[in-house]
Amino acid sequence: MNAVAATLRELATLGATGALHVEAFSGAVFYLVEGAVAHIDAGSAPGIGTLLTASGRLSKDVWESVLTVGAPTGRVGALLVEQGYLSQGELELCVNGALFDAAYFALTLEPTSVKFAEGERSWFGGTLRVDVERLVREVTHRQDQLTTVFPSSEFDAAALTLVTRLPKEQIVVDGLRWELLLNADGRRTPLELARMLGRGGFATLLEVRRLAAIGLALSPSATGAAARPAVSPYRPAVGRTKPIPAASTLSELFGPGDRRGAAEPVPPARTAASAPSVGEAEGAPDAEPAPLPRRVNGDGASGKAVNGAAVPLPRRGDPIEPERPAGERIQPLPPLPKRVPTRVVRPSQQGRAPQEPGEPAPALVTSPGPRWPSPPPEIYAEAPSISSLRRFRDALQEFS
Amino acid sequence: MPGIDESLQRAMAISGARGANIVDFTSGLVVGTVGDWPYGGPDAAAAGATEVVRAARDNSAFVGPERFGGAADDEDRWEDIVLTAQGRYDLLRFLHTQFDGRFFLHLWLDRSQSNLAMARLELRRLADELVLQ
Numbered sequence: 001m002n003a004v005a006a007t008l009r010e011l012a013t014l015g016a017t018g019a020l021h022v023e024a025f026s027g028a029v030f031y032l033v034e035g036a037v038a039h040i041d042a043g044s045a046p047g048i049g050t051l052l053t054a055s056g057r058l059s060k061d062v063w064e065s066v067l068t069v070g071a072p073t074g075r076v077g078a079l080l081v082e083q084g085y086l087s088q089g090e091l092e093l094c095v096n097g098a099l100f101d102a103a104y105f106a107l108t109l110e111p112t113s114v115k116f117a118e119g120e121r122s123w124f125g126g127t128l129r130v131d132v133e134r135l136v137r138e139v140t141h142r143q144d145q146l147t148t149v150f151p152s153s154e155f156d157a158a159a160l161t162l163v164t165r166l167p168k169e170q171i172v173v174d175g176l177r178w179e180l181l182l183n184a185d186g187r188r189t190p191l192e193l194a195r196m197l198g199r200g201g202f203a204t205l206l207e208v209r210r211l212a213a214i215g216l217a218l219s220p221s222a223t224g225a226a227a228r229p230a231v232s233p234y235r236p237a238v239g240r241t242k243p244i245p246a247a248s249t250l251s252e253l254f255g256p257g258d259r260r261g262a263a264e265p266v267p268p269a270r271t272a273a274s275a276p277s278v279g280e281a282e283g284a285p286d287a288e289p290a291p292l293p294r295r296v297n298g299d300g301a302s303g304k305a306v307n308g309a310a311v312p313l314p315r316r317g318d319p320i321e322p323e324r325p326a327g328e329r330i331q332p333l334p335p336l337p338k339r340v341p342t343r344v345v346r347p348s349q350q351g352r353a354p355q356e357p358g359e360p361a362p363a364l365v366t367s368p369g370p371r372w373p374s375p376p377p378e379i380y381a382e383a384p385s386i387s388s389l390r391r392f393r394d395a396l397q398e399f400s
Numbered sequence: 401m402p403g404i405d406e407s408l409q410r411a412m413a414i415s416g417a418r419g420a421n422i423v424d425f426t427s428g429l430v431v432g433t434v435g436d437w438p439y440g441g442p443d444a445a446a447a448g449a450t451e452v453v454r455a456a457r458d459n460s461a462f463v464g465p466e467r468f469g470g471a472a473d474d475e476d477r478w479e480d481i482v483l484t485a486q487g488r489y490d491l492l493r494f495l496h497t498q499f500d501g502r503f504f505l506h507l508w509l510d511r512s513q514s515n516l517a518m519a520r521l522e523l524r525r526l527a528d529e530l531v532l533q
Contacts, residue, residue, distance in 0.1 A: 200426060203502070
């Protein structure tokens with residue numbers, strides 16, 4: 001299939017346990033236990049937290065507190081059941097759906113580099129064990145399915161725009177289709193919609209292609225909206241606060257999709273097609289003026305050539321300490337001297353420091369989604385910088 | 401509380417049960433399987449059942465199983481699809497999860513040894529316990 005699948009197969013043969021970090025524009029982490037895949041974090045697919053909170057199954061507070069307590073020990077899944085938030089069946093179904101969904105996006109990445117951290121365990125915990133071959137087979141099957149429904153991938157990464165007149169007498173509208181029809185605004189891509197609605201990424205892509213097949217979706221080439229990145233294009237600006245490798249590792253785990261609030265609107269200025277998309281970097285017009293300085297030009301061409309370690313300005317996938325030799329375990333860093341740890345969150349506080357100064361007011365729609373898990377306390381000290389940077393960025397966007 | 405595997409085992413305890421699958425019908429993926437699946441194994445059965453579900457879902461004579469959130473008291477919410485043959489019953493029971501998921505439980509039974517009404521009721525109870533309705 002590709003480099004990622006090949007590496008996974010190799011690790012499966014070795015019966016390896018650890019985390020495979022795939023660095024790409026929107027990176028991913030595979031967690032393996034004895035050669036089987038136990039968990040996948042993919043930046044572009046909605047994570048378990050997004051699925052559970054955006055649907056209203058769990059409140060954000062519950063999710064964050066379970067995350068704070070369970071993530072450092074990798075027991076988030078177990079805690080959700082033990083504390084009665086989910087039934088065992090719900091957990092398994094949800095994890096299963098999310099894992100294969102993430103696999104679809106993680107296995108189709110064009111990685112700039114791939115690293116394996118031996119022994120690293122997932123923050124969620126091993127609810128599942130999925131055979132690598134089965135995963136690869138299912139992803140291939142899903143690709144075929146997309147092609148069968150609608151042969152072109154032009155709608156996958158472009159903002160979804162609908163035609164104004166129904167091309168048929170009637171169509172059947174089910175839950176997902178209804179939500180897509182309601183929320184397609186010509187600005188959000190299918191994956192952004194999926195994260196916002198808490199719907200599966202693949203299911204959303206499939207539904208968008210069905211809409212396209214009916215003739216309900218307006219072709220991106222017709223609307224002039226070329227492929228947009230499936231992840232926030234501002235990420236490099238945030239990532240530029242490097243070097244903070246440990247904090248960046250966490251931001252890697254929980255891509256913008258997971259951290260952004262479900263209700264977060266897309267900033268107006270982001271409608272421009274201005275950065276490479278996940279798989280089709282070449283489709284992005286590089287000349288588009290960027291709202292914030294960021295490394296866009298030439299990414300499409302150089303994406304494979306540059307090594308993660310040599311790139312001065314990180315992209316989505318860079319944050320995993322590029323200097324770290326493969327195989328070495330990720331060590332929590334000592335607190336950075338310059339930062340005031342205003343937001344140290346301890347399990348004893350149920351994941352919520354009272355009146356955190358760095359925390360956006362609940363009314364702010366820009367409030368980040370579920371907080372990233374598994375941090376040693378000193379890493380939380382980085383959170384204000386990232387969230388305040390994001391708010392700063394959004395404010396800049398607002399007025400530019 | 402039962403997980404997927406235990407639920408499947410319990411489904412097999414229904415009298416006349418020959419095979420049980422839990423299928424994600426987004427793509428026809430087998431989430432869990434137990435028992436005997438003639439004609440191509442559990443994957444083929446899941447793919448076939450998924451097509452049945454999809455065909456019914458896309459038909460405006462029926463309404464979708466997750467029709468607009470699928471409130472538990474919605475009279476139009478799908479419960480199961482039943483297919484009968486001279487020798488067997490196939491029961492597809494939808495699992496309504498509040499989070500985004502498209503799952504059904506597929507149970508097939510030997511007709512001579514089973515009672516369709518009883519099997520449906522037991523399957524319903526089993527599905528409700530699996531996802532806590």
